[in-house]
Amino acid sequence: MVISFYKYQGTGNDFVMIDNRKLTFPAQDEALVKHLCDRRMGIGADGLILLQDHPDYDFEMVYYNADGRVGSMCGNGARCTVRFAKQLGVIEDVACFLAADGEHQASVERGLIQLKMNDVKTVERIGEDSYLNTGSPHYVRFVEDVEHLDVYEEGRAIRYNERFREVGTNANFVQRLGDDEIYVRTYERGVEDETLSCGTGVTAAALVAGGLKDMQSPVKVKVPGGELEVAFERSSDGSFKYIYLIGPAKLVFTGSITV
Numbered sequence: 001m002v003i004s005f006y007k008y009q010g011t012g013n014d015f016v017m018i019d020n021r022k023l024t025f026p027a028q029d030e031a032l033v034k035h036l037c038d039r040r041m042g043i044g045a046d047g048l049i050l051l052q053d054h055p056d057y058d059f060e061m062v063y064y065n066a067d068g069r070v071g072s073m074c075g076n077g078a079r080c081t082v083r084f085a086k087q088l089g090v091i092e093d094v095a096c097f098l099a100a101d102g103e104h105q106a107s108v109e110r111g112l113i114q115l116k117m118n119d120v121k122t123v124e125r126i127g128e129d130s131y132l133n134t135g136s137p138h139y140v141r142f143v144e145d146v147e148h149l150d151v152y153e154e155g156r157a158i159r160y161n162e163r164f165r166e167v168g169t170n171a172n173f174v175q176r177l178g179d180d181e182i183y184v185r186t187y188e189r190g191v192e193d194e195t196l197s198c199g200t201g202v203t204a205a206a207l208v209a210g211g212l213k214d215m216q217s218p219v220k221v222k223v224p225g226g227e228l229e230v231a232f233e234r235s236s237d238g239s240f241k242y243i244y245l246i247g248p249a250k251l252v253f254t255g256s257i258t259v
């Protein structure tokens, strides 16, 4: 079987993107998805995304982690899917689409994709750390020096601890850089490694920065793969709404692979 694909990246979080509007991709084949994401044996990516038709939306995005399993919401992947939908002519500059955590709105402005995220009602405190769901589960820890942190080891320790072992979690390490800027490095569940950026993780980190550190929206976020921005409105009860993840998404190459 020959599979045509597009390779996209959003701040270095990279995805195999497939136009599955004809539903020809064998989506239940976990081993195939894992193979396509393999950086030595396949194409190589942090995840795989199917763009599909949906009767009530501009399109549906179906996201798989690099391990082949269905993932939860992927913020960088969603921005890439919006860019892909525009390239295919499925949308122009605005989109309303369905992802793992429900409906999302997005727009393309001055080359950046603005993605509306779902409201976040609660942020749990775990000691000095925080735990919240921004479409995917995220553990957030503020540190002094994120540059020199062993994100792989520290991230694994959280992801495989007693509480998270079974379902897993993504783990974000955050350093405050200034009044309105943070630096985030993320260990991703399903990739089981650090990625260059994680959109839902960056969103979670910015909300915690807004809640705990009183940082004002929009928060600028530096990640190993580039820069993002997170805008939000914080309510007095500690919940967040009007959350937007803003950043680039780019086509890297197209190709076909025989499997």
Ligand SMILES: N[C@H](CCC[C@H](N)C(=O)O)C(=O)O
Residues within 6 Å of the ligand: 013, 065, 070, 071, 072, 073, 074, 075, 076, 077, 136, 137, 169, 170, 188, 189, 190, 191, 197, 198, 199, 200, 201
């Ligand atoms: N990279 C993604 C997050 C993927 C979440 C995934 N690792 C999971 O927990 O299922 C993002 O940009 O938001």
